[in-house]
Amino acid sequence: MTLLSKTGPGFAPAKINLTLHVTGQRGDGFHLLDSIVAFADVGDRLSARPAPVPSLRVHGPMAAGVPEDGRNLVLKAAAAMGASAAFTLEKHLPAAAGIGGGSSDAAAALRLLSAMTGQSPPDHPEVLGADIPVCLMARAARMRGIGEVLSPLALPPLPAVLVNPRVEVPTGAVFAGLARKDNAPMPDPLPTFDDPRQAIAFLATQRNDLEPPARQAQPVIDEVLTALRALPGAALARMSGSGATCFALFERPDDATEAARLLAAAHTGWWIAPTCLS
Numbered sequence: 001m002t003l004l005s006k007t008g009p010g011f012a013p014a015k016i017n018l019t020l021h022v023t024g025q026r027g028d029g030f031h032l033l034d035s036i037v038a039f040a041d042v043g044d045r046l047s048a049r050p051a052p053v054p055s056l057r058v059h060g061p062m063a064a065g066v067p068e069d070g071r072n073l074v075l076k077a078a079a080a081m082g083a084s085a086a087f088t089l090e091k092h093l094p095a096a097a098g099i100g101g102g103s104s105d106a107a108a109a110l111r112l113l114s115a116m117t118g119q120s121p122p123d124h125p126e127v128l129g130a131d132i133p134v135c136l137m138a139r140a141a142r143m144r145g146i147g148e149v150l151s152p153l154a155l156p157p158l159p160a161v162l163v164n165p166r167v168e169v170p171t172g173a174v175f176a177g178l179a180r181k182d183n184a185p186m187p188d189p190l191p192t193f194d195d196p197r198q199a200i201a202f203l204a205t206q207r208n209d210l211e212p213p214a215r216q217a218q219p220v221i222d223e224v225l226t227a228l229r230a231l232p233g234a235a236l237a238r239m240s241g242s243g244a245t246c247f248a249l250f251e252r253p254d255d256a257t258e259a260a261r262l263l264a265a266a267h268t269g270w271w272i273a274p275t276c277l278s
Ligand SMILES: C[C@@](CO)(OP(=O)(O)O)[C@H](O)COP(=O)(O)OP(=O)(O)OC[C@H]1O[C@@H](n2ccc(N)nc2=O)[C@H](O)[C@@H]1O
Pocket: 017, 020, 029, 030, 031, 032, 033, 035, 097, 098, 099, 100, 101, 103, 128, 129, 130, 131, 132, 145, 146, 147, 171, 172, 173, 175, 240, 241, 242, 243
């Protein structure tokens, strides 16, 4: 299990798509989305110090396989700002997992460089990655367009358990596996939620359209969803983003903590994090 406190511009929280409707496709192949996005209190930690040449060192429990060269979104973000720093990234989130780890790291780099240089982040961060605008905002939002159209959303804090079965799912391949690209959007405006129970009841009527193609590519996602649905107090279980990370929502934080403990005992190879989404 992993647990981190949520503070500072270098904190790169996990992004969770509580819903993810694919409503169309642009001429350039990118898909139009309608998604409720929330952020966890688990995440990576990025630090930066001024340096004449950009560099990156990655360490931490999920560092294996994460590139330290120009392929890393942290260095791509620095290049987009025309700024230089020596970065250290403490990696706690699994990569290629549907929780925007790389995007959240890139957003943290933009925040840190902005504070360091006084420059504003780029006007179109979606050019770096569709999830980067919402990760720059790092608070609950309705996300539309390909990810660049954002409206802040008031969500009650939602106790949750995140689970990744340690298989990587490439985002582009999951979009390519969609049977339909013109699915219905969410209602507009969205309802308001006074408490977790109301929010969960609404979310249960919505979808993640990427779930069927991701489950086809990685059947272990079915096993994760079944295990989450069997947990005491789990009110809703669903996949985030293009997978394979799934989440269960609870009405009470203690139930999420206990559920994560039970699951970690039964599945020692899975990445499991109790959290609160907001
Ligand atoms: C699906 C989502 C939902 O939040 O999350 P993840 O599964 O990545 O966490 C995001 O839209 C992913 O955003 P991000 O991971 O930044 O994607 P990008 O690097 O921009 O694009 C990777 C590939 O995904 C496809 N893509 C991505 C976003 C989008 N709106 N339409 C697409 O078709 C494209 O094939 C693109 O080449």
